[in-house]
Amino acid sequence: MLTEEAIRSISSPNFYTRGKTYYRQRKVRGLKAVEKQPHTYMAEVRGTRRYRVQVKLSEDESGVEGTYCSCPLGRDSEAACKHVVATLLAVKDMQEEGVAQQEYQSEREALNEFRQLLLESGGSLAYPDVVERVQQRGERVDGQSLLRAGREMWQEKQLSIRAEEIKH
Numbered sequence: 001m002l003t004e005e006a007i008r009s010i011s012s013p014n015f016y017t018r019g020k021t022y023y024r025q026r027k028v029r030g031l032k033a034v035e036k037q038p039h040t041y042m043a044e045v046r047g048t049r050r051y052r053v054q055v056k057l058s059e060d061e062s063g064v065e066g067t068y069c070s071c072p073l074g075r076d077s078e079a080a081c082k083h084v085v086a087t088l089l090a091v092k093d094m095q096e097e098g099v100a101q102q103e104y105q106s107e108r109e110a111l112n113e114f115r116q117l118l119l120e121s122g123g124s125l126a127y128p129d130v131v132e133r134v135q136q137r138g139e140r141v142d143g144q145s146l147l148r149a150g151r152e153m154w155q156e157k158q159l160s161i162r163a164e165e166i167k168h
Contacts (some may be wrong), residue, residue, distance in 0.1 A: 002092040012082040019085020028090040045083040053087040110143030117150045
């Protein structure tokens with residue numbers, strides 16, 4: 001994932017500061033991934049004029065491999081201009097939001113699956129018992145840990161029932 005340090009490393013302190021100001025002022029518009037060009041993003045940045053920006057990230061998207069800006073400094077300067085910096089900061093936030101969204105979806109799915117497991121157990125599994133198991137392990141009580149512990153407890157109950165059936 002892209003970091004502020006990686007962005008700062010390709011720009012001058014002045015361009016970085018000004019780019020961060022542009023980003024905070026929401027001057028980056030239409031940020032999107034470029035189709036058929038992996039790890040490449042484009043946007044328009046509104047300053048005194050509108051400038052087209054394109055950035056290419058490393059394969060793991062933690063570093064910057066190339067930049068383009070239609071502004072005069074973006075074409076002629078070794079350091080990334082303020083428009084590129086603003087765009088990279090927007091990409092960084094987009095990456096973070098994507099991870100947060102994936103984590104949220106995963107958590108929601110785990111909680112839904114756990115609820116379904118409780119229903120299917122017909123009362124054999126009780127929420128407080130599952131929470132207690134999670135806490136005994138020293139884990140955070142969340143959808144993933146509840147689902148893991150609930151599945152284990154359900155399997156244990158099923159094995160116990162089978163063992164009783166074999167005895168009789």
